[in-house]
Amino acid sequence: MESGETELECLQREIKEEINCTVKKTTPFQTFEGRTHDNAQSLRVTCYLVELEGEITPANEIEEHKWIDKNHKLKLTPIFTEQIIPELIKKGMIKWQTLTKLQE
Known part of the structure:
Protein backbone atom coordinates (compact mmCIF):
# COMPACT_ATOMS: atom_id res chain seq x y z
CA MET A 1 0.00 0.00 0.00
CA GLU A 2 1.11 3.50 -0.70
CA SER A 3 1.25 6.10 2.05
CA GLY A 4 -2.22 7.44 2.91
CA GLU A 5 -3.96 4.82 0.77
CA THR A 6 -6.87 2.71 2.04
CA GLU A 7 -7.12 -1.03 1.33
CA LEU A 8 -9.83 -0.42 -1.27
CA GLU A 9 -7.87 2.35 -2.97
CA CYS A 10 -4.85 0.04 -3.09
CA LEU A 11 -6.98 -2.78 -4.53
CA GLN A 12 -8.41 -0.53 -7.24
CA ARG A 13 -5.01 0.92 -8.13
CA GLU A 14 -3.26 -2.46 -8.27
CA ILE A 15 -5.98 -4.01 -10.45
CA LYS A 16 -5.77 -1.06 -12.84
CA GLU A 17 -1.95 -1.19 -12.93
CA GLU A 18 -1.60 -4.98 -13.22
CA ILE A 19 -4.49 -6.04 -15.47
CA ASN A 20 -5.90 -2.74 -16.80
CA CYS A 21 -9.43 -3.25 -15.46
CA THR A 22 -11.66 -1.00 -13.40
CA VAL A 23 -13.21 -2.25 -10.17
CA LYS A 24 -16.97 -1.90 -10.50
CA LYS A 25 -17.97 -3.45 -7.17
CA THR A 26 -16.13 -4.80 -4.12
CA THR A 27 -17.39 -7.03 -1.34
CA PRO A 28 -15.18 -7.79 1.66
CA PHE A 29 -14.61 -11.54 1.91
CA GLN A 30 -12.30 -12.36 4.80
CA THR A 31 -8.90 -11.66 6.34
CA PHE A 32 -6.51 -14.57 6.83
CA GLU A 33 -3.38 -14.71 8.97
CA GLY A 34 -0.47 -17.13 8.72
CA ARG A 35 3.29 -17.37 8.26
CA THR A 36 5.63 -17.16 5.28
CA HIS A 37 7.09 -20.40 3.82
CA ASP A 38 10.22 -20.08 5.95
CA ASN A 39 8.16 -19.14 9.02
CA ALA A 40 10.26 -15.96 9.33
CA GLN A 41 7.42 -13.45 9.09
CA SER A 42 3.75 -13.23 9.84
CA LEU A 43 1.47 -12.80 6.86
CA ARG A 44 -1.93 -11.13 6.62
CA VAL A 45 -4.04 -11.45 3.47
CA THR A 46 -7.28 -9.47 3.16
CA CYS A 47 -9.50 -10.86 0.40
CA TYR A 48 -12.23 -9.08 -1.51
CA LEU A 49 -14.67 -10.30 -4.12
CA VAL A 50 -14.60 -7.91 -7.06
CA GLU A 51 -16.64 -7.27 -10.15
CA LEU A 52 -14.47 -5.89 -12.93
CA GLU A 53 -15.11 -3.76 -15.98
CA GLY A 54 -12.92 -4.15 -19.02
CA GLU A 55 -10.93 -6.86 -20.69
CA ILE A 56 -8.06 -8.33 -18.69
CA THR A 57 -4.83 -7.06 -20.25
CA PRO A 58 -1.76 -7.95 -18.19
CA ALA A 59 0.88 -5.27 -17.66
CA ASN A 60 4.23 -5.69 -19.42
CA GLU A 61 5.90 -6.80 -16.18
CA ILE A 62 3.64 -9.88 -16.00
CA GLU A 63 5.42 -12.72 -17.77
CA GLU A 64 2.54 -15.18 -17.88
Whole structure:
Protein backbone atom coordinates (compact mmCIF):
# COMPACT_ATOMS: atom_id res chain seq x y z
CA MET A 1 0.00 0.00 0.00
CA GLU A 2 1.11 3.50 -0.70
CA SER A 3 1.25 6.10 2.05
CA GLY A 4 -2.22 7.44 2.91
CA GLU A 5 -3.96 4.82 0.77
CA THR A 6 -6.87 2.71 2.04
CA GLU A 7 -7.12 -1.03 1.33
CA LEU A 8 -9.83 -0.42 -1.27
CA GLU A 9 -7.87 2.35 -2.97
CA CYS A 10 -4.85 0.04 -3.09
CA LEU A 11 -6.98 -2.78 -4.53
CA GLN A 12 -8.41 -0.53 -7.24
CA ARG A 13 -5.01 0.92 -8.13
CA GLU A 14 -3.26 -2.46 -8.27
CA ILE A 15 -5.98 -4.01 -10.45
CA LYS A 16 -5.77 -1.06 -12.84
CA GLU A 17 -1.95 -1.19 -12.93
CA GLU A 18 -1.60 -4.98 -13.22
CA ILE A 19 -4.49 -6.04 -15.47
CA ASN A 20 -5.90 -2.74 -16.80
CA CYS A 21 -9.43 -3.25 -15.46
CA THR A 22 -11.66 -1.00 -13.40
CA VAL A 23 -13.21 -2.25 -10.17
CA LYS A 24 -16.97 -1.90 -10.50
CA LYS A 25 -17.97 -3.45 -7.17
CA THR A 26 -16.13 -4.80 -4.12
CA THR A 27 -17.39 -7.03 -1.34
CA PRO A 28 -15.18 -7.79 1.66
CA PHE A 29 -14.61 -11.54 1.91
CA GLN A 30 -12.30 -12.36 4.80
CA THR A 31 -8.90 -11.66 6.34
CA PHE A 32 -6.51 -14.57 6.83
CA GLU A 33 -3.38 -14.71 8.97
CA GLY A 34 -0.47 -17.13 8.72
CA ARG A 35 3.29 -17.37 8.26
CA THR A 36 5.63 -17.16 5.28
CA HIS A 37 7.09 -20.40 3.82
CA ASP A 38 10.22 -20.08 5.95
CA ASN A 39 8.16 -19.14 9.02
CA ALA A 40 10.26 -15.96 9.33
CA GLN A 41 7.42 -13.45 9.09
CA SER A 42 3.75 -13.23 9.84
CA LEU A 43 1.47 -12.80 6.86
CA ARG A 44 -1.93 -11.13 6.62
CA VAL A 45 -4.04 -11.45 3.47
CA THR A 46 -7.28 -9.47 3.16
CA CYS A 47 -9.50 -10.86 0.40
CA TYR A 48 -12.23 -9.08 -1.51
CA LEU A 49 -14.67 -10.30 -4.12
CA VAL A 50 -14.60 -7.91 -7.06
CA GLU A 51 -16.64 -7.27 -10.15
CA LEU A 52 -14.47 -5.89 -12.93
CA GLU A 53 -15.11 -3.76 -15.98
CA GLY A 54 -12.92 -4.15 -19.02
CA GLU A 55 -10.93 -6.86 -20.69
CA ILE A 56 -8.06 -8.33 -18.69
CA THR A 57 -4.83 -7.06 -20.25
CA PRO A 58 -1.76 -7.95 -18.19
CA ALA A 59 0.88 -5.27 -17.66
CA ASN A 60 4.23 -5.69 -19.42
CA GLU A 61 5.90 -6.80 -16.18
CA ILE A 62 3.64 -9.88 -16.00
CA GLU A 63 5.42 -12.72 -17.77
CA GLU A 64 2.54 -15.18 -17.88
CA HIS A 65 -1.10 -15.46 -16.88
CA LYS A 66 -3.61 -18.25 -17.27
CA TRP A 67 -6.78 -19.67 -15.81
CA ILE A 68 -6.19 -22.95 -14.05
CA ASP A 69 -8.39 -25.93 -13.33
CA LYS A 70 -8.36 -28.37 -10.43
CA ASN A 71 -5.92 -30.71 -12.21
CA HIS A 72 -3.22 -28.09 -12.57
CA LYS A 73 -0.27 -28.58 -10.23
CA LEU A 74 0.36 -25.25 -8.61
CA LYS A 75 2.71 -24.43 -5.76
CA LEU A 76 1.02 -21.97 -3.41
CA THR A 77 1.90 -20.67 0.03
CA PRO A 78 0.24 -22.45 2.97
CA ILE A 79 -2.06 -19.51 3.68
CA PHE A 80 -3.73 -20.24 0.33
CA THR A 81 -3.77 -24.05 0.52
CA GLU A 82 -4.67 -24.28 4.20
CA GLN A 83 -6.98 -21.31 4.66
CA ILE A 84 -8.15 -19.27 1.66
CA ILE A 85 -8.95 -22.02 -0.86
CA PRO A 86 -10.65 -24.27 1.75
CA GLU A 87 -12.82 -21.31 2.82
CA LEU A 88 -13.79 -20.60 -0.81
CA ILE A 89 -14.69 -24.29 -1.23
CA LYS A 90 -16.66 -24.35 2.02
CA LYS A 91 -18.71 -21.35 0.89
CA GLY A 92 -19.35 -22.97 -2.51
CA MET A 93 -17.49 -20.24 -4.37
CA ILE A 94 -15.08 -22.64 -6.07
CA LYS A 95 -15.05 -26.37 -6.59
CA TRP A 96 -11.87 -28.32 -6.05
CA GLN A 97 -11.73 -32.09 -5.63
CA THR A 98 -8.51 -32.23 -3.67
CA LEU A 99 -6.02 -29.83 -2.22
CA THR A 100 -3.13 -32.28 -2.49
CA LYS A 101 -2.55 -31.21 -6.09
CA LEU A 102 -2.11 -27.64 -4.86
CA GLN A 103 0.56 -28.62 -2.39
CA GLU A 104 2.72 -30.82 -4.66
